[in-house]
Amino acid sequence: MNSKSIESIKAMPSMPNTTTNHTISDIQLVKLINEAATILAPVWPLDTIIACNPLLGFEDLPFGKALTEGAKYFQHIFSVNKLNNINRETIKWCLAFLDEEQATIKMPEKILGFYGSWQLLAKFDAKLHQKNKLKKQWLAALPHNSEQAIVYYLTILNINPIYWEKFFTLLLSTLPGWSSYIKYRQEHTKDCSITLVDFIAVRLAIVYVLWPEATKDLLRMINVPEISYYDFLLQLKKREILYRCSLTEKLKSKFALFKSNVKQMRPEAQLIFCIDVRSESFRRNLEAQENYETFGFAGFFGLPVRIHSFCKNEVINAYPVLLNASHNIMEEPINKDLRYIIRYQQGKQILIKLKAAYQVLKYNFGTSFALVETLGIWGGLLMFFQTVFPYLTNRIKTLLKNKIASPIATVPNLETEPKQSSSGIPLSKKIDYAESALYDGINKKFC
């Protein structure tokens, strides 16, 4: 840390909020940040992952221009050591905060939100203050409110308000993975413990501590000579045309064949399949058998339901991740014999207890050593059998599990119940869904 930046810290006001020259309301600031984040494509978590166009934010531009802009923001050819330091610290804190029930000891006071809990811990982070007394003092007196903090940091970093939005974009695009994930959480979940505002506030504070002169360098980063994709696009077009020509030739020959034996009469059955490569072979073979007609349709058949599993304590969202559920469906056991159900539930309790015991011993202090010595041999045996006889091992595992808690057959309950207004599907809706599945699904060729 050079002497100049120490001076700048010395000259810093102790009460940050009073010296803010730039007046901007919190709402305006949030708007500015969300504006700055438009170039980010949200990233979904692993268990509901969906493919996203990385150039989603540039969709209004022509393709060539979008590529150029994307490269400008996301392809940091010039590795800046200090920026990497800042990124590492941000990653560390994001990882600690965005824990998905993995840490036994959680980040303290997570309830205060990302910025709130971080600003309580920042003064203890030796990687931030680097044992520098002035930096320690500064970190100990951070503003509590993230919006106010952002304005304060921008002021002391000496950034002209006209560059604020650009600077926000840079802060986000230089760590695109995490910021895109936070964007997903902000826009597609109800959890608002971490927002882009929090993220920017933490990042700005880290920037100020580790790299006070960042302003110029960072803004220079996007003023790099633009990469032209003209040649690349020309090549791409050429290959595309080439491929298209060969494909149409192939299709033409097939089409002639198809036209000659097209079935004029009414099909004996019409079948709707989930439009998927896996159903493709089924459909082709079925159509070859008899006078059957098959159609592809979106796999959830236009029915966004959330299924509450009876056997597992889980809720299955049986629809594409971008939609919201409009109905809750409860599963019910077919055999309503109470003894039968109780026996199953007792078995399930045993399994849960076993699992809980394992977890308690594993994620604890001092008990994991004996656990390891006891289970080691079984882990080894399991590994061996799963490698050598994978099917047999899995069969035995399922068999044992079923012995303890034999699964019971269930059926989804579609009826609406007066007590629970949220479950089931009302009759009028059922008719609507059936109609739309038949007409939209079969493209009005329903006969």
Next chain:
Amino acid sequence: MILSFAFYLLIQATHSFSISYVVQNYSNISSSILTLALICIVLAAMSQSAQWPLHRWLLSSLNSPTPVSALMHAGLVNGGGFLLVRFAPLYLHYPESLLGIFIIGFITTILGTFWKLIQSDVKRMLVCSTVAQMGFMFMQCGLGLFSAAVTHLCWHGLFKAYLFLSVSSVVHENRHLIKGRRSTASSFLLSILCGCAGAYRFILISNTPASSLNTQLFLIGFALLTGTQLAHVILEKNNKLFNLITAALIVFAGGCLYGWSIRLIELILLPMGINIPQPLNSLHVISFACIFLIWIVANSEDTADMKITDFWRRLYVSALNSSQSHKKTITANRKDYQY
């Protein structure tokens, strides 16, 4: 390097390339050279088995593909333990050196466990857990129980390899099973009773006479701890007689399994004669008391107050920082963004 230096010293002193020869004829070596060589061997073992403060390399190797990690944590890290075991007779000759090894192991165990519990990333959690387990193995060496240490290495290797290979299942891991557990004084006492049953069974099977005050007691203490915890899971909320009997039986069976798996390896290593319990000293007692206390605190419900103190915050941040990988191994910049 350090290890070659140690070997060089020993070869110079005994004019032999055979470890077994050196181990049998150590009395001919001058004590200062032997001490230096032994320290060097401990240092080499520490770095191989990721002992504090030489644990950083293991944390920094996180980026390796998961099967490689599995192999590394099942095999590579055990090298240090085997090195110590190979020279066990020399260390058994110097009780002070054993105490040193014990302290290193103790510190590593405490740190590793704490690091493990704060990680939100499954691979780093497993890595920190390996550090703790290796620390435990060092403690066992330091207690003079070298064959117990080998047992630990073997079973830990297999278990950890299995965990690494099934890492991806954490996406479906249901961790809230262990939340909101309640505990009452009576259920806790009953758990301890069950734990005693388990520990007793362990003593019988693993053939560890608990009558004399030696370091075997240390291991029995851990068995007791684990048995108590296991019983506590079963007993929570209601400690009816039926539950109590079930808990006692399960812990009893657990003690059985534990004892057998220890006995199995010890029988193989019996001819080496390297399991020589040392007399229990105050340091051992203090260490166990320390672990016991942390265990009690970690499992009690009323830690919420402690967790909003500056002390806790400081502890958390320093543990978080010291369990990070080396900065060169973290990808902090996206240079390549090809479409």
